[in-house]
Amino acid sequence: MDFQRRLTRVVNIGGVPLGGTYPVRVQTMTNLPTADIDGQVAQILRSVKAGAEYVRITTPTLADVEYLQQIKNRLSKGVPAFAGMTSASNGIIPLIADVHFSPKVAIAAAKVAAKVRINPGNFLRTTDNRQPITDNRSYLDQLHAIMRPLLGVCKEHGTALRIGTNHGSLSERILNQYGDTPEGMVQATLEAVRICQSENFHDIVVSLKSSNVKVMVEATRLLVQRMDQEGMDYPLHLGVTEAGEGEDGRLKSAIGIGSLLVDGIGDTIRVSLTEDPEFEIPVAFGILQASRARITRTEYISCPGCGRTTFKLQEAVKKVKEATAHLTGMKIAVMGCIVNGPGEMADADYGYVGAGPGKVHIYKGKNAVLKNVAEDQAVEKLLEIINYVDKS
Ligand code: SF4
Structure with a gap:
């Protein structure tokens, strides 16, 4: 909006x-x-x-x-x-x-x-x-x-x-x-x-x-x-x-x-x-x-995690934030599961969404552009997608 x-x-x-x-x-x-x-x-x-x-x-x-x-x-x-x-x-x-x-x-x-x-x-x-x-x-x-x-x-x-x-x-x-x-x-x-x-x-x-x-x-x-x-x-x-x-x-x-x-x-x-x-x-x-009245940095959207979370959510949020802190004006979501995550991350530009034990889907908007990425490579892949899209 x-x-x-x-x-x-x-x-x-x-x-x-x-x-x-x-x-x-x-x-x-x-x-x-x-x-x-x-x-x-x-x-x-x-x-x-x-x-x-x-x-x-x-x-x-x-x-x-x-x-x-x-x-x-x-x-x-x-x-x-x-x-x-x-x-x-x-x-x-x-x-x-x-x-x-x-x-x-x-x-x-x-x-x-x-x-x-x-x-x-x-x-x-x-x-x-x-x-x-x-x-x-x-x-x-x-x-x-x-x-x-x-x-x-x-x-x-x-x-x-x-x-x-x-x-x-x-x-x-x-x-x-x-x-x-x-x-x-x-x-x-x-x-x-x-x-x-x-x-x-x-x-x-x-x-x-x-x-x-x-x-x-x-x-x-x-x-x-x-x-x-x-x-x-x-x-x-x-x-x-x-x-x-x-x-x-x-x-x-x-x-x-x-x-x-x-x-x-x-x-x-x-x-x-x-x-x-x-x-x-x-x-x-x-x-x-x-309040989105003046955007000066990246906005992060993340769920609290629950029984459906299949990876270390708090650690993932920290890693994603550290890796993307230099970006401005973007909305990046980190969500615990693909059941509710994609729907709940609303208008995020990119998403890092738990897909199963140790697996992450990377989203661009509402589309999963990389699926079942190993958790230890997911932040890197997210950055690649952001850079790829930014350059394109
Ligand atoms: S998005 Fe999934 S993991 Fe996160 S709180 Fe909602 S149901 Fe639980």
């Missing part, structure tokens, strides 16, 4: 385009104080080496914007091109300023960063968001007035803007009106997006994040529905906030981000782990691969 991705507009992020038919981009965020320039640069380089295409840095104050500039200067000669690195535009890794609150800081950051992230839930600090505001017009007028200069600077510097709403930081006004709901998250986001549109600013990326996977998925689906109704085609950034660490964090991220990717939603992802940023990257590429 072909992957149908929701078509979004292309937004330039420091020379590495996002959206449209560009690959779903992988990003991460550093976790050190912004003032730790050496530490930041080292983390960024490790993240780029792992495959990060954008790196976000927390920039809550004007002093942090200065540090961001210093980090950018340190990286201005370009980052080393690593094997498999598809990201950097002329070796320059786009830096994203994570601002959240302050319009003044956002304006300063927009002159330095490739993209600035603001949070509509806490961006308007000229009024106290903790006090209920019932006069929507007045609030929106204030928000508009405060966003206008930022959008002007973004236009002037070619800087993109992420309108990043978080479930945990909705304003009191939104909470009073819509409650702590996906609808509230959607409304808070759309208010800011409409202001950008009215200023003819369209270099926007949107995100709705929550540590609750169901809320994150439901809110993002709802946002896409509403954006489609309003003819908005802005790219989506996906992530589960505070996902945790280890297996828990990986599972939560895979479910939240993966559910949306298989819907065809999502243009950039960040796997948010309580670990150093470079460890997020392989997880992100794994999620993209598993």
Whole structure:
């Protein structure tokens, strides 16, 4: 089945385009104080080496914007091109300023960063968001007035803007009106997006994040529905906030981000782990691969094995993976028996299927092209078939 991705507009992020038919981009965020320039640069380089295409840095104050500039200067000669690195535009890794609150800081950051992230839930600090505001017009007028200069600077510097709403930081006004709901998250986001549109600013990326996977998925689906109704085609950034660490964090991220990717939603992802940023990257590429949103390596399909298995299945999977790890974009199946294996290996390009004790059939698509190959020669024969077909 072909992957149908929701078509979004292309937004330039420091020379590495996002959206449209560009690959779903992988990003991460550093976790050190912004003032730790050496530490930041080292983390960024490790993240780029792992495959990060954008790196976000927390920039809550004007002093942090200065540090961001210093980090950018340190990286201005370009980052080393690593094997498999598809990201950097002329070796320059786009830096994203994570601002959240302050319009003044956002304006300063927009002159330095490739993209600035603001949070509509806490961006308007000229009024106290903790006090209920019932006069929507007045609030929106204030928000508009405060966003206008930022959008002007973004236009002037070619800087993109992420309108990043978080479930945990909705304003009191939104909470009073819509409650702590996906609808509230959607409304808070759309208010800011409409202001950008009215200023003819369209270099926007949107995100709705929550540590609750169901809320994150439901809110993002709802946002896409509403954006489609309003003819908005802005790219989506996906992530589960505070996902945790280890297996828990990986599972939560895979479910939240993966559910949306298989819907065809999502243009950039960040796997948010309580670990150093470079460890997020392989997880992100794994999620993209598993959801078939971005294929960067061979996909393996293998059955668990059962009483019908007639050879050492686990060993065979390991051997096939080792022998074919250099291939990309292929689907290779290793199945325990010819009774169910060929049917269950679905759309695999090649198959290694147990045919009897110590015997393997090699499949190309749904056809057994070599039959009853001795198990100790089967991997070699599989490679021959792949090479033969590739050359033909
Ligand atoms: S494909 Fe065959 S060996 Fe594998 S689990 Fe199914 S029935 Fe068992």
